[in-house]
Amino acid sequence: MKRNSGKKIVDCVRYIELDVALIRIPFLSVILFWFSACAVGGVVRISRPTLEVNSESSFRLDDDGIFHVGDLSLSIKPANGRVPVLFPGPVLPIFPVGAGSDATGSMPLNITFYFETKVSDYSFEWREIILSYSGTTYVPEEAVGPLTTLGWSQELERVKPGHSWTCVGFGNKRFETATPPSAAIPNKGCIRLRYNVKTPSPDDPFDLTLGGIKKSEQSVGVPTIGFRPGSAAGLSFIGN
Numbered sequence: 244m245k246r247n248s249g250k251k252i253v254d255c256v257r258y259i260e261l262d263v264a265l266i267r268i269p270f271l272s273v274i275l276f277w278f279s280a281c282a283v284g285g286v287v288r289i290s291r292p293t294l295e296v297n298s299e300s301s302f303r304l305d306d307d308g309i310f311h312v313g314d315l316s317l318s319i320k321p322a323n324g325r326v327p328v329l330f331p332g333p334v335l336p337i338f339p340v341g342a343g344s345d346a347t348g349s350m351p352l353n354i355t356f357y358f359e360t361k362v363s364d365y366s367f368e369w370r371e372i373i374l375s376y377s378g379t380t381y382v383p384e385e386a387v388g389p390l391t392t393l394g395w396s397q398e399l400e401r402v403k404p405g406h407s408w409t410c411v412g413f414g415n416k417r418f419e420t421a422t423p424p425s426a427a428i429p430n431k432g433c434i435r436l437r438y439n440v441k442t443p444s445p446d447d448p449f450d451l452t453l454g455g456i457k458k459s460e461q462s463v464g465v466p467t468i469g470f471r472p473g474s475a476a477g478l479s480f481i482g483n
Contacts, residue, residue: 287402288325288445291473292318295450300464302453308404312456312463315360315428318405319451319468322346322353323442347445351384352438354451355413357406358389358428364459365428371455374438377447381438386422387413388434409433428456446472 294304302312310317323346352374356367374381390410401407410433422434443449451468 286474289403289473290321290323290443290445290449290470292404293469293471295467295469300466302464302466309406310466310468313458314362315358315365315456315458315463316406317359317456318357320355320357320403320405321442321470322355323445324403325445346442349442350439352440352442353435354438355410355433355435357408357410357433359406359431360428361430363427363430365463366457366460367422367426367428367434368424368455368457369422369426369434369436370424371453372436373452373454374440374449375452376440376443376449379440381440383436384439385437386426386434387420387437388422389426389429389432390434391429391432393431448472 292304292308292310294300294302294310300312302310304310308318310319325347354374358365358367369383369386372383374383388410390412392411393408394411395408408431413433413435426434449470451470452465453468454462454465456463
């Protein structure tokens with residue numbers, strides 16, 4: 244156990260006492276709960292991936308939201324999660340304080356591909372990953388990666404279907420590198436695509452046609468991945 248674990252517990256108890264004392268001052272109580280919370284939770288609106296029926300594809304989708312084809316596993320996470328209400332609290336997240344993260348309408352739309360394989364003959368031709376949204380098709384304007392420095396998914400990313408790990412460095416110019424038109428898929432890593440379109444709400448359906456995943460320069464199939472409205476519960480424990 245970390246040496247500061249006892250301090251965090253004591254701090255949480257102090258926060259409970261303070262919040263109870265201020266229960267007659269609702270606004271101030273909310274502010275103090277927000278800054279002193281030891282847990283934060285909420286229901287997150289997400290775009291949940293589905294595998295559309297396609298006779299040309301050998302892809303399959305498991306219960307964790309991970310796609311499998313041959314020796315390759317793949318998950319796809321659009322950056323459009325929305326938190327309608329946050330619930331912080333000293334021990335359990337039980338006090339609603341308003342909306343949280345919402346990327347709807349921002350530009351560009353970022354979609355991250357997570358790859359994991361034990362072989363090295365897969366490639367990713369990212370310009371063949373076609374987005375269909377609101378009656379219009381889009382080709383990615385830019386790709387970043389692959390990034391192979393790994394970490395564990397946090398907060399909003401944790402509740403999205405797919406791999407439980409994430410890649411560190413997106414958004415940091417020291418780590419971001421432009422992806423060549425045909426990139427070798429890493430044994431474990433991520434590539435992020437950017438589409439010149441406003442980020443759709445998780446309540447708006449859209450599709451991705453995966454025409455750019457190849458093994459030994461041969462297509463492994465061209466599945467259509469549908470993203471449909473979904474919800475998931477998120478919980479994070481924080482402290483000083």
